[in-house]
Amino acid sequence: MNVCVNGAAGRMGRLVVKNAVEANHKVVQAFDVREIGKDAGELAGVGKIGTLIQEMSDLNCDVAIDFSVPEATIKLVELALKSNTKLVIGTTGFNDEQKRVIEEASKKIPIVMSPNFSVGVNVFWKIIEEASKLLRDYDVEILEIHHRFKRDAPSGTALKAAEIVKNEIGVEKLVFGRSGECLRGDEIGVMAIRGGDVVGEHYVMFIGFGERIEINHKAWSREIFARGAIKAAEWVMNVDKPGLYGMRDVLGV
Ligand code: NAD
Numbered sequence: 289m290n291v292c293v294n295g296a297a298g299r300m301g302r303l304v305v306k307n308a309v310e311a312n313h314k315v316v317q318a319f320d321v322r323e324i325g326k327d328a329g330e331l332a333g334v335g336k337i338g339t340l341i342q343e344m345s346d347l348n349c350d351v352a353i354d355f356s357v358p359e360a361t362i363k364l365v366e367l368a369l370k371s372n373t374k375l376v377i378g379t380t381g382f383n384d385e386q387k388r389v390i391e392e393a394s395k396k397i398p399i400v401m402s403p404n405f406s407v408g409v410n411v412f413w414k415i416i417e418e419a420s421k422l423l424r425d426y427d428v429e430i431l432e433i434h435h436r437f438k439r440d441a442p443s444g445t446a447l448k449a450a451e452i453v454k455n456e457i458g459v460e461k462l463v464f465g466r467s468g469e470c471l472r473g474d475e476i477g478v479m480a481i482r483g484g485d486v487v488g489e490h491y492v493m494f495i496g497f498g499e500r501i502e503i504n505h506k507a508w509s510r511e512i513f514a515r516g517a518i519k520a521a522e523w524v525m526n527v528d529k530p531g532l533y534g535m536r537d538v539l540g541v
Contacts, residue, residue, distance in 0.1 A: 295356030381440030403444025405516030420456035
């Protein structure tokens with residue numbers, strides 16, 4: 289499979305390139321506005337892609353994989369529509385208008401988009417869905433922890449967990465952090481902590497009177513996301529029907 293990688297010099301992009309090469313795929317276009325730092329050369333595979341393309345150009349690959357920033361993703365979507373190229377989108381933090389552009393595009397091309405490509409998190413979401421069905425009267429609180437460089441908060445993974453609980457138990461309101469006078473209402477609280485090099489931790493608590501269930505997922509390697517994104521690219525290669533697919537479609541969970 290020939291792949292394009294957008295955000296190829298980033299923490300995730302470099303790993304996607306490495307994993308693509310290791311899985312015997314060819315990285316034919318690697319886009320990023322910045323140079324790959326000298327440390328990246330040490331990552332197996334990155335050397336084999338040649339140079340980075342600083343200005344995004346017409347796509348010439350089977351699948352384009354994106355771990356960049358929302359503005360760059362939208363530009364990639366426009367190019368993918370022009371060339372009818374399938375997309376795997378891992379970037380998070382889209383606003384409503386950007387989400388709408390992606391949804392519109394998915395009526396014309398197959399797109400796999402997930403705020404989390406790890407197998408574990410997709411099973412974690414499934415467990416949360418099941419727990420929500422059984423614990424409808426419990427208060428639900430979500431906490432996530434990430435490294436100090438993460439741009440968006442709360443994480444796409446936490447928002448997706450909140451959406452799952454919301455749909456199952458019918459709570460309308462999400463509350464992002466609390467301060468001052470804050471008697472708990474009918475809501476789901478979502479909190480974010482940022483610091484150091486934490487790859488990603490998510491905690492979902494179902495709190496009742498006299499007991500609490502906690503479901504959590506901890507990631508300590510970004511490889512899980514990169515491997516999942518390659519798996520999604522391999523899956524979407526065989527999908528011809530346009531649509532907005534998720535990692536659960538890829539994994540069949
Ligand atoms: P990063 O900052 O290390 O990498 C982003 C890269 O995008 C940078 O190298 C930056 O130079 C590049 N970029 C910026 N503007 C660009 C443009 N106009 N064109 C091309 N490239 C451009 O960030 P990261 O940790 O690799 O994360 C990237 C995104 O992926 C974030 O939104 C993050 O939340 C998300 N993420 C998703 C998953 C998942 O499983 N879905 C996992 C980890 C991270």
